Amino acid sequence: MDPCSESSSNSLQDSGSVSTVASGSSSSPPAVATTPSRYENQKRRDWNIFCEYLKNLHPPLSVSQCSSANVLGFLSYLDQFGKTKVHNLTCPFYGHPTSPDPCSCPLRQAWGSVDSLIGRLRAAYEENGGSYKTNPFGAGAVRLYLREVRDSQSKARGISYEKKKRKRLPPQAIQCASSSVKVNTSSDINGFHSKASSELKSLLESYAKFLQLPFHDAVELVTSVASGQKPLEVFSPNLIDWMNFAVCLNAWNLNSNGITIPLNWELLCSLLQQSVSS
Secondary structure, three states, rough: HHHHHHHOOOOHHHOOOOOEEEOOOOOOOOOOOOOOHHHHHHHHHHHHHHHHHHHHHOOOOOOOOOOOOHHHHHHHHHHOOOEEOOOOOOOOOOOOOOOOOOOOOEOOOHHHHHHHHHHHHHHHHHHOOHHHHHHHHOHHHHHHHHHHHHHHHHHHOOOOOOOOOOOOOOOOHHHHHHHHHHHHHHHOOOOOHHHHHHHHHHHHHHHHHHHOOOOOHHHHHHHHHOOOOOOOOOOOOOOHHHHHHHHHHHHHHHHHOOOOOOOOOHHHHHHHHHHHHH
């Protein structure tokens, strides 16, 4: 069984357990331990699989001894569990998204899965004591490998991995929205109604669900990346969607009374600069 598929299928089972710690005093309420997010569970399992892979090498290696070559070897090892058909140049279905008839072309790990895997392992490496300067998952050879896999699979499968450009709002819509904001600011000192705040909160919760995380876990992940506690790669491959979430989150945070999320314009600008440079 594919280790990555196995870890993904078990994530719902792991995320359902919440442990409660009883308090010694009857006056204080019991403390409830927070359940790790789906992303954290997946990252932990990926890290354990990689460490097990290093132990099974001849000779065995520790994490501190591994290099980008070992990372590439690990990715090649995972290809045997792949479920994505990648057509050869000689295959009549080369360049076609679907193949009506079976062919002998190999099965591989899909580029999106590999890219996300490397992002999680890169974060796990530093969380387990590794230095970002010597992180083998962020090495140039690994980035080049990911780029080659993306390009080759895109051609072989006839699928574009390029991000679609979002349609810009027409000038009339922008002007209408601007006028609406000017009218509404007169009724609220912050220019932000409680109704608008709750609607934006609902939108953020839906967006977090789209990103496959609970709202509070998504907020924690954004603030951790913005403050430099976690690398930007944890947003891969949905970087644009995470940037949109961060901008909306900052707007809601700045204009909602009683909200204490550690995110401000300075951190948001830093996050956007990281996104642009990447």
